[in-house]
Amino acid sequence: MGRLHLFDMDGTLLYGSAASVEISRQLGLDQEIAALERAFIAGEVTPVRFAELACELWAELTEEVVATAFEGAPWLAGIREVWADIRARGERCAVISLSPAFFVERLTLWGADAAHGSRWPALPFREPVEPDGILSASAKVRIMDELCAQFGLSRSDCVAYGDSLSDTALFAAVPASVAVNADHHVSALASYAYDGRDLREAYELVRADG
Missing domain, CATH: 3.40.50.1000 (HAD superfamily/HAD-like)
Incomplete structure (x- = not known):
């Protein structure tokens, strides 16, 4: 079977690590995403709110940055x-x-x-x-x-x-x-x-x- x-x-x-961490590293936003991740793990923000706040952080995110983050991830x-x-x-x-x-x-x-x-x-x-x-x-x-x-x-x-x-x-x-x-x-x-x-x-x- x-x-x-x-x-x-x-x-x-x-x-x-996580996708959000690897993307943020490429954008120089390590500290900002770390704080958001801590809030998420603690249950202080919902998955939807996490996405909303991450979108604000990554205002100029491009496919090229995502590709670089993906390829360099651990x-x-x-x-x-x-x-x-x-x-x-x-x-x-x-x-x-x-x-x-x-x-x-x-x-x-x-x-x-x-x-x-x-x-x-x-x-x-x-x-x-x-x-x-x-x-x-x-x-x-x-x-x-x-x-x-x-x-x-x-x-x-x-x-x-x-x-x-x-x-x-x-x-x-x-x-x-x-x-x-x-x-x-x-x-x-x-x-x-x-x-x-x-x-x-x-x-x-x-x-x-x-």
Whole structure:
């Protein structure tokens, strides 16, 4: 039977970082985004408000800056190899992240069958954020169900990889999960735990058991 491997991006595929951090670094806004990230983690701003404030910070963001941030980000080693192996085995892989889709969707070029992120305004930002386009933790479960329907699979066929609070709903909905460089929010829920910088090693925990 096929399986669907679902990967978080920030803090999971990206080692100790996030799309917002990498983009802000390119714009010289490290301190500003750090303060906003702290407020988000503390629950002081919602995902929608985070997007609105980040759009204000990134007023002149361009596709070129996003590309540079993506290419220079601290990705785990072995992502392409893992996804190639998954697909060679007749399985599927997808990324679901709360980060902007214009960053997340670049991962389809590395072999992901699908990549879902929040829908932000087109670059450069001239339109307001549409709240309905901003994903939440619960949206990850909804997207998983949509992908399962698309690929002819069910939740029982899914494996989730994540690191933090935004992954808890997904971890609770699937039979197998891997906490990757994770915090306490998901560690207790995970089937497996991995700390390191090579996705091949995290993936081997699931593959060896499958």
